[in-house]
Amino acid sequence: MPYVSEPLPSEADALVRLAQGIVLAQGNEFIKELLRDRGIRIGATKADFERNMLAAIYAGDLRREHIELWLNEVEGWGNQHVYLYDVPRDLSISLGDEEALKKKALKAGFQEQYDAGISLEYPPQRTLTRIDYTDGQLSFVWHQGKESAIRKKDRDFRNEIDGDIYDFRAYRIRSERAVTRFVVRPSDNVAAIFIQTPWIEEEHDKVIRDVITVVARVIQFDELRPFAIATAIKKLDAISLNSKGVVAHSTRLSSSGAYIEFGSTSARLGYQDVGPVREVRQAVRPRSFVGLNGNFMLPCADRNGDTRSVGVQLVGEQRRLKLGHQMTASEVWSIVQLVKENL
Amino acid sequence: MRAPEIPWDGLSKRYPTELVQAVRRLFERGGPFETSGLELSSETSCSPEVGEDLLRAISPPLLARNAVRCASCRFEIPDDARDQRYCPNGHDITDPESLRQGWMFAFDAARTRDVRWVLALHGMNTSGAWQEEFNWRVATTYGRSVPVAIYKYGIVRPGALSRWYLGRLTRDVSSRIERLQGQTDADGFGGPPDVIAHSLGTWLIANALLRNSGLRVGRLILTGSILRPDFCWQALISNGQVQAVLNHYGTKDIWAGLAHFVIPDSGPSGRIGFTVDAPIVQVRAAGFAHSDFFLEENLSRVFQETWHPFLTSAESDLRALSIHEAVKWSESPWPLRATLLPALLMSIWWFVVLVGILCFGVGIYRIFQMLMN
Numbered sequence: 001m002p003y004v005s006e007p008l009p010s011e012a013d014a015l016v017r018l019a020q021g022i023v024l025a026q027g028n029e030f031i032k033e034l035l036r037d038r039g040i041r042i043g044a045t046k047a048d049f050e051r052n053m054l055a056a057i058y059a060g061d062l063r064r065e066h067i068e069l070w071l072n073e074v075e076g077w078g079n080q081h082v083y084l085y086d087v088p089r090d091l092s093i094s095l096g097d098e099e100a101l102k103k104k105a106l107k108a109g110f111q112e113q114y115d116a117g118i119s120l121e122y123p124p125q126r127t128l129t130r131i132d133y134t135d136g137q138l139s140f141v142w143h144q145g146k147e148s149a150i151r152k153k154d155r156d157f158r159n160e161i162d163g164d165i166y167d168f169r170a171y172r173i174r175s176e177r178a179v180t181r182f183v184v185r186p187s188d189n190v191a192a193i194f195i196q197t198p199w200i201e202e203e204h205d206k207v208i209r210d211v212i213t214v215v216a217r218v219i220q221f222d223e224l225r226p227f228a229i230a231t232a233i234k235k236l237d238a239i240s241l242n243s244k245g246v247v248a249h250s251t252r253l254s255s256s257g258a259y260i261e262f263g264s265t266s267a268r269l270g271y272q273d274v275g276p277v278r279e280v281r282q283a284v285r286p287r288s289f290v291g292l293n294g295n296f297m298l299p300c301a302d303r304n305g306d307t308r309s310v311g312v313q314l315v316g317e318q319r320r321l322k323l324g325h326q327m328t329a330s331e332v333w334s335i336v337q338l339v340k341e342n343l
Numbered sequence: 344m345r346a347p348e349i350p351w352d353g354l355s356k357r358y359p360t361e362l363v364q365a366v367r368r369l370f371e372r373g374g375p376f377e378t379s380g381l382e383l384s385s386e387t388s389c390s391p392e393v394g395e396d397l398l399r400a401i402s403p404p405l406l407a408r409n410a411v412r413c414a415s416c417r418f419e420i421p422d423d424a425r426d427q428r429y430c431p432n433g434h435d436i437t438d439p440e441s442l443r444q445g446w447m448f449a450f451d452a453a454r455t456r457d458v459r460w461v462l463a464l465h466g467m468n469t470s471g472a473w474q475e476e477f478n479w480r481v482a483t484t485y486g487r488s489v490p491v492a493i494y495k496y497g498i499v500r501p502g503a504l505s506r507w508y509l510g511r512l513t514r515d516v517s518s519r520i521e522r523l524q525g526q527t528d529a530d531g532f533g534g535p536p537d538v539i540a541h542s543l544g545t546w547l548i549a550n551a552l553l554r555n556s557g558l559r560v561g562r563l564i565l566t567g568s569i570l571r572p573d574f575c576w577q578a579l580i581s582n583g584q585v586q587a588v589l590n591h592y593g594t595k596d597i598w599a600g601l602a603h604f605v606i607p608d609s610g611p612s613g614r615i616g617f618t619v620d621a622p623i624v625q626v627r628a629a630g631f632a633h634s635d636f637f638l639e640e641n642l643s644r645v646f647q648e649t650w651h652p653f654l655t656s657a658e659s660d661l662r663a664l665s666i667h668e669a670v671k672w673s674e675s676p677w678p679l680r681a682t683l684l685p686a687l688l689m690s691i692w693w694f695v696v697l698v699g700i701l702c703f704g705v706g707i708y709r710i711f712q713m714l715m716n
Contacts, residue, residue: 079427148428149437150437151437151438151439151440153439198429198433199433241457242534265377265417265419266377266410266419266447266449267410267419267420267421267422268377268449269375269376269377269449272454273374273375273454274374274375274376275372275373275374275454275455276372278454278457279457279485279487280487282457282459282487283487283488295431311421311424311431313431322431324424324427324431325423325424
């Protein structure tokens with residue numbers, strides 16, 4: 001894909017479409033950050049963001065490279081499901097050789113995708129758009145355009161047609177891009193598949209199979225070992241007993257045919273904030289249980305080191321994480337690191 | 344944060360007593376909570392509206408807020424997740440009809456503290472029969488297993504006068520705590536122990552902490568303390584070796600008053616409290632003698648009213664537990680300060696022992712002579 005710094009008319013149109021999608025899909029804080037970084041007027045509402053962003057694109061103040069840089073950090077990070085894998089040391093060493101990986105990727109037929117610019121397209125099918133090796137990590141990125149319907153009650157209306165009353169319910173259609181990623185970070189001995197579609201077992205299985213089929217042409221995927229998320233559930237739950245920045249909203253632990261579940265009814269409190277419930281939790285010996293699932297607020301740090309808490313769901317049997325907030329890449333990796341430290 | 348002042352009597356006149364009692368219990372148990380009129384009234388014959396009225400009447404200190412929940416799973420959707428398409432359990436929440444709103448009433452307070460495991464250290468003149476009673480009290484107070492390690496070092500009488508012997512006991516206490524801590528970590532109890540010490544036990548634990556900077560304990564309860572009133576707790580607390588200290592002292596504790604003259608580096612802190620401005624809790628037990636805390640008629644009350652709140656209150660609430668009037672103390676002149684007196688007493692003790700052995704030997708010899716003749 002050619003790289004241009006000045007928006008051509010067709011490129012500007014693609015950027016406008018992308019910007020409109022971005023405004024609707026991304027969190028306000030992230031959009032503000034992009035506009036602030038470029039010195040573009042921000043505004044207060046999503047409508048303001050969209051208007052100011054489009055004006056900046058037409059004026060040439062917001063260009064492809066700015067959006068690419070920003071998208072790299074925010075698009076497809078957070079609000080997604082993550083499957084984590086441990087990378088054996090021997091494989092990590094071989095994955096540190098960028099040139100060898102590039103040769104392998106090119107030999108496998110990925111000339112078009114290797115080091116391609118960030119796609120501005122909304123392909124109807126999940127399409128591999130980019131493979132790159134940046135900052136010591138190998139990434140495969142797929143994009144898929146999709147439409148979603150947002151209920152707009154204020155646009156509902158009734159109409160009489162042929163003597164009958166019809167009730168019309170309004171939905172606003174918005175275009176989105178779902179990003180699927182496979183990233184391997186040899187320095188951390190970790191690899192991950194990130195999926196942005198809602199969890200439906202068959203669908204995720206299919207995505208994972210497709211990802212493996214592609215990735216296995218470049219690296220030895222069968223040497224990766226999936227993380228034991230069940231162990232992380234128990235450990236994070238135990239950490240939250242001591243209030244060290246980890247808050248457990250709910251935890252379900254099973255023991256060969258039965259389970260116990262602790263949960264908070266409030267978004268403001270972890271279940272362990274409530275003394276009598278924490279007393280019951282203290283009576284549980286974790287080694288007699290397996291972590292089934294847990295909803296936590298976990299601390300994460302962005303690239304500037306600023307921290308905040310984000311909602312993360314861990315599902316033991318599916319070895320899956322669900323990141324419940326829009327996040328940046330740095331924040332996602334800090335969550336992955338936290339989970340890895342608690343295996 | 345301590346429980347706020349709420350006119351419970353006045354509320355009982357305006358609202359059903361069972362509802363008022365239910366909400367009062369929430370404040371009294373400590374820590375944060377959040378409830379609704381529906382939850383509060385569900386175990387009573389009152390309607391949710393009456394429950395909500397009562398909660399609104401005590402806001403503040405309660406904070407009323409409108410909570411938005413997923414209509415399918417009742418999971419609360421946090422403010423910063425309102426623009427999400429799915430609730431954490433995967434239900435579509437883009438349609439306003441998929442959400443429900445309701446009033447919640449929250450009380451913000453620091454979380455209460457957990458007691459993980461406890462170490463009980465007895466004094467010099469007993470083998471610590473109170474430790475068993477204390478163990479029973481702990482076991483029946485918490486709704487779960489709280490292990491109590493009972494450390495018995497035997498009856499120590501002349502040995503308490505000897506620095507060498509006290510040093511050995513101190514090392515034993517230190518290594519015992521470290522060993523038990525390893526076991527409790529493995530069993531999932533985790534963390535350092537809370538410690539209750541009496542008499543010589545107070546001296547041993549404090550000196551174990553001074554000598555071993557890696558040793559950690561949680562909250563420390565001292566009764567009948569024989570530590571110097573100017574003992575520097577600040578250093579141990581700053582170093583993270585002790586989370587908090589409660590000195591529960593009896594105004595009629597004779598033994599704590601005498602300790603300074605016979606036991607090295609000791610003093611009457613179990614009778615007058617600590618005099619330095621240390622960030623510790625001091626509670627005066629008027630009329631209590633050295634071991635009165637452990638009498639059957641006192642132990643239950645002392646545990647419920649003083650020790651249990653100290654062990655479980657949030658750190659920010661601890662200072663409010665103090666009942667103490669500072670008293671000036673200065674150490675005795677050198678000859679009286681457990682220097683010459685212990686040496687004299689030890690000499691007498693050894694003299695008595697040697698004379699006893701001599702008499703015994705002579706007696707045996709005489710009996711042997713009589714038998715031979």
